[in-house]
Amino acid sequence: MGFIKRFALSIGLAALGVAISPLYIPIPPTKAFPGQHFINVVSGVLLGPVWAIFIAVLISVIRISLGLGTIYAIPGSIPGAFLVGLTAYLFRKRGLKIDYAAFTEPLGTAVIGFLLAYYLFAPLVGDAAKWQAALTIIWLGWLFSTGIGTLIGYTAIKILRKTGLI
Numbered sequence: 001m002g003f004i005k006r007f008a009l010s011i012g013l014a015a016l017g018v019a020i021s022p023l024y025i026p027i028p029p030t031k032a033f034p035g036q037h038f039i040n041v042v043s044g045v046l047l048g049p050v051w052a053i054f055i056a057v058l059i060s061v062i063r064i065s066l067g068l069g070t071i072y073a074i075p076g077s078i079p080g081a082f083l084v085g086l087t088a089y090l091f092r093k094r095g096l097k098i099d100y101a102a103f104t105e106p107l108g109t110a111v112i113g114f115l116l117a118y119y120l121f122a123p124l125v126g127d128a129a130k131w132q133a134a135l136t137i138i139w140l141g142w143l144f145s146t147g148i149g150t151l152i153g154y155t156a157i158k159i160l161r162k163t164g165l166i
Contacts, residue, residue: 023035029122029130034149036060041153043056044101045085049089053081057078059073076113109142
């Protein structure tokens, strides 16, 4: 797929992510967004890590600007997008089924992204006490969000393949 097609698909996926962003799960001080994880899976598998990161950043910045997301959209989206894209790339190189890369999204979001949010972002924005008080609830919320989004993304990839759209 050429640059123009990748760019167009990226903008389309980012637009879809922004359009569905009102469907978030309020887990103060964050707003968990399963749609982001869905987009991470689709973009990571179809486009690879660089494009998936581009899309995650674009959606995060727009969500934050519109008040539909918090600063935690950044660590909550980028690691998952990167890990899916990188895994899909490595699977493709080794001749493995790239669709299964989708299931690395929870590791990127609920482990790497969560730790970044907890140790880096929360202290920077003064939310460390809120995170300390609700650590398990926040983590379980992120895990639930990424689980839902990952399953929807994996299902979408399977449907797109079955219908011949990709």
